[in-house]
Amino acid sequence: MGNGTFGCFGKLPIHSDFIRFRASGEEVRALDQWLQEGILAGKSRLGRGWEADYFQADPWNFVFQVEGTDSFLIGTLAPSRDQAGRSYPFFIFLRVDRKRFAAPIQFAPMTYASFLNEAAALARSGGSGMRLKEFLEHLERMNLPIPDDRAPAAEEENYRRFLQGEPSRAFWTALFGEFEHPKKYQVDQNLLAILGPMRQTSSSRLGFGLRFPLIASEKNRKEDIPLWIDLIARMLKRPPAALNLFWNRTPAKGTPWMMLFMGPPSAKSFLSLIAPSLDGGTAYELAPETAVELQTVKEKVDAGRRAVLENGEISLAAFLEKMGAV
Incomplete structure (x- = not known):
């Protein structure tokens, strides 16, 4: 069984409000708060130029953690908006159990590289051509590449061999x-x-x-x-x-x-x-x-x-x- 629970959160043009899919937990709440406060800070700094810069921005991969919790998030976030044009990113993530991740957290990008590629493709599509119900059903059916508990240690070992050679x-x-x-x-x-x-x-x-x-x-x-x-x-x-x-x-x-x-x-x-x-x-x-x-x-x-x-x-x-x- 893979170590990672798939979820997503944010806004897409296919819906009038936030879209939540397996998006509970302290880590998601903290990332949401960071984004909400970041948007306010960005609007304050850029003024009228905010929207142009925001919608031209690149997608970003992330590893996000909150100290004292049992999990961390790895995923992709992309600038987006809802049907009314209100801006907020859409992010796709895996919630990873720290105890089962048998390597330092810096090996998460290597371990979950295939998932990040799939997440980026999903972020780019944004549910285009679907209604919300269809999109959520699509998420339920997705068979994403989630590595098992052996993968982090294997990636760390690959990295050590790389350093030597x-x-x-x-x-x-x-x-x-x-x-x-x-x-x-x-x-x-x-x-x-x-x-x-x-x-x-x-x-x-x-x-x-x-x-x-x-x-x-x-x-x-x-x-x-x-x-x-x-x-x-x-x-x-x-x-x-x-x-x-x-x-x-x-x-x-x-x-x-x-x-x-x-x-x-x-x-x-x-x-x-x-x-x-x-x-x-x-x-x-x-x-x-x-x-x-x-x-x-x-x-x-x-x-x-x-x-x-x-x-x-x-x-x-x-x-x-x-x-x-x-």
């Missing part, structure tokens, strides 16, 4: 198009500035999100999400707390990225999903698009860390170990 050069080249790219050093420099002071405390939380670059979907690579979280843990010397993730590998504009929170996400951060180019002050971009000379940014990096970053022949496993030690 993949040279650092291959990862950075897949991410940025070339090995010696300024953004590689910017990510490290910015992460160290944020996480370095946290090493001296017991805190594993941040009051803002971190924006990480991701590998494009056509390269069929999914190890970057757990790798970034692995790097955070090495640099902090402990696992990050209460991870919440939002990511998109196929944005209509710009490059793929992930917004990561160590703790509950701020409602204002929802604006980053609607209008990523706006600086809402709630997410720090680790690899900004601003042009910078390679040599200039390299000179700002600690010599020990720079030596590791310049070595493209070491495995990613060795890279992570060394970056956690310097």
